[in-house]
Amino acid sequence: MSDVIGVAVLGHGNVGSEVVRIIERSAADLTARIGAPLEVRGIGVRRVADDRGVPVDLLTDDIDGLVSRDDVDIVVELMGPVEPARKAILAALEQGKSVVTANKALMAVAAGELAQAAENAHVDLYFEAAVAGAIPVIRPLTQSLAGDTVLRVAGIVNGTTNYILSAMDSTGADYNSALADASALGYAEADPTADVEGYDAAAKAAILASIAFHTRVTADDVYREGITKVSAADFASARALGCTIKLLAICERLTDDDGQQRVSARVYPALVPLTHPLASVNGAFNAVVVEAEAAGRLMFYGQGAGGAPTASAVLGDVVMAARNRVQGGRGPRESKYAKLPVAPIGDIATRYYVNMNVTDRPGVLSAVAAEFSKREVSIAEVRQEGMVDEGGTRCGARIVVVTHRATDAALSETVAALADLEVVSSINSVLRMEGTAE
Numbered sequence: 001m002s003d004v005i006g007v008a009v010l011g012h013g014n015v016g017s018e019v020v021r022i023i024e025r026s027a028a029d030l031t032a033r034i035g036a037p038l039e040v041r042g043i044g045v046r047r048v049a050d051d052r053g054v055p056v057d058l059l060t061d062d063i064d065g066l067v068s069r070d071d072v073d074i075v076v077e078l079m080g081p082v083e084p085a086r087k088a089i090l091a092a093l094e095q096g097k098s099v100v101t102a103n104k105a106l107m108a109v110a111a112g113e114l115a116q117a118a119e120n121a122h123v124d125l126y127f128e129a130a131v132a133g134a135i136p137v138i139r140p141l142t143q144s145l146a147g148d149t150v151l152r153v154a155g156i157v158n159g160t161t162n163y164i165l166s167a168m169d170s171t172g173a174d175y176n177s178a179l180a181d182a183s184a185l186g187y188a189e190a191d192p193t194a195d196v197e198g199y200d201a202a203a204k205a206a207i208l209a210s211i212a213f214h215t216r217v218t219a220d221d222v223y224r225e226g227i228t229k230v231s232a233a234d235f236a237s238a239r240a241l242g243c244t245i246k247l248l249a250i251c252e253r254l255t256d257d258d259g260q261q262r263v264s265a266r267v268y269p270a271l272v273p274l275t276h277p278l279a280s281v282n283g284a285f286n287a288v289v290v291e292a293e294a295a296g297r298l299m300f301y302g303q304g305a306g307g308a309p310t311a312s313a314v315l316g317d318v319v320m321a322a323r324n325r326v327q328g329g330r331g332p333r334e335s336k337y338a339k340l341p342v343a344p345i346g347d348i349a350t351r352y353y354v355n356m357n358v359t360d361r362p363g364v365l366s367a368v369a370a371e372f373s374k375r376e377v378s379i380a381e382v383r384q385e386g387m388v389d390e391g392g393t394r395c396g397a398r399i400v401v402v403t404h405r406a407t408d409a410a411l412s413e414t415v416a417a418l419a420d421l422e423v424v425s426s427i428n429s430v431l432r433m434e435g436t437a438e
Helices: 014-025 027-034 063-067 082-094 104-121 138-144 159-171 175-184 199-212 232-240 307-327 364-374 408-420
Strands: 005-010 038-044 074-077 098-101 150-156 243-255 261-273 285-292 296-303 349-358 379-388 394-403 424-433
Touching: 005 014, 005 063, 005 082, 005 307, 014 027, 014 038, 014 307, 027 038, 027 307, 038 063, 063 082, 074 082, 074 307, 082 098, 082 104, 098 104, 098 307, 104 199, 138 199, 150 199, 159 175, 159 232, 159 243, 159 285, 199 243, 199 261, 232 243, 232 349, 232 424, 349 364, 349 408, 364 379, 364 394, 364 408, 394 424, 408 424
Parallel strands: 005 038, 005 074, 074 098, 261 424
Antiparallel strands: 150 243, 150 285, 243 261, 285 296, 349 394, 349 424, 379 394
């Protein structure tokens, strides 16, 4: 049996406390799997107190001192946000400690810097829990599919927004009511901006794209839209089209007619056919679909957040890092050889759903169709219904247009032109459609 592997845990919230608990509860099994016992040397916290359920002598607010200890081999960073986590991780790596982190925001902006520090020190940097909680996605991309060519990674990677959209779909509630329900049940933070505006999903998309396409992609490279403008009327239209609405993170390898490749990373709410596997992912669950050249389509599904599920992914990384310490090996390094450019959103082609209110008179539909035609945006389907005011008097019409594939730039120009038409009183919503046969 090898010497003890010392672990420092930075943060003792929902995830950190679960990690410590599992290390203690499963000590014998972890020792057998690793070939050496794990021992928690210390827990970094903002406030040392005796009410945290662990011996108070394990707690410290001296993060720098903890990561510098000679008896610490692995540092588990679970405190966030970007700072002071970045400083602590760099210090640990530079002193020869392997690092496990669940910090998606940090990895989305500084993965390259941290990976280089790990490489310089010949230690490991693991971050499976940074993308989808308990769902194993990072390791399949870096190891299981290392001999394949990944074409596309798309998924639901934020439980808060998926809960809200699922509630809107199943109950007919509007966005504000569904958000209030999510907050009451603890699925939404007091300030839900990072979730509902897509920042959380965009950080995860950056990580997935970087790994899948061997190219450094940061959060700033990811096009992002949130769910705050999605309405109950959009869900009604989606159901009529045989779809639901999901917030998707999409990472895609694009190849032009000359064989030149680029990558796309984007986050937005989209109509998804009910026949697509992601359409049935409801509540706070996450799912990621990977499409590879040889392997075909693979789907990973499970709990994407929460203390115990995330701790499971963290402990998987801790075991890998500890085994490498015992056996003298190294985990996968950063792979960035491809250096593919990131395509702007205007170049991305997909299908669109456009919902608008118009004047109810002859010639309106032809005027609307003409604006699509001018920009070579082909219309696949049109739905028109009359509108009445509270007194039952006709007061216009609602038109829903579904397009064939077109570039985002062409569609944006079309929507701007429609908004300027005298017969169009308002553009209610514009959503993309993903996962259709066209």
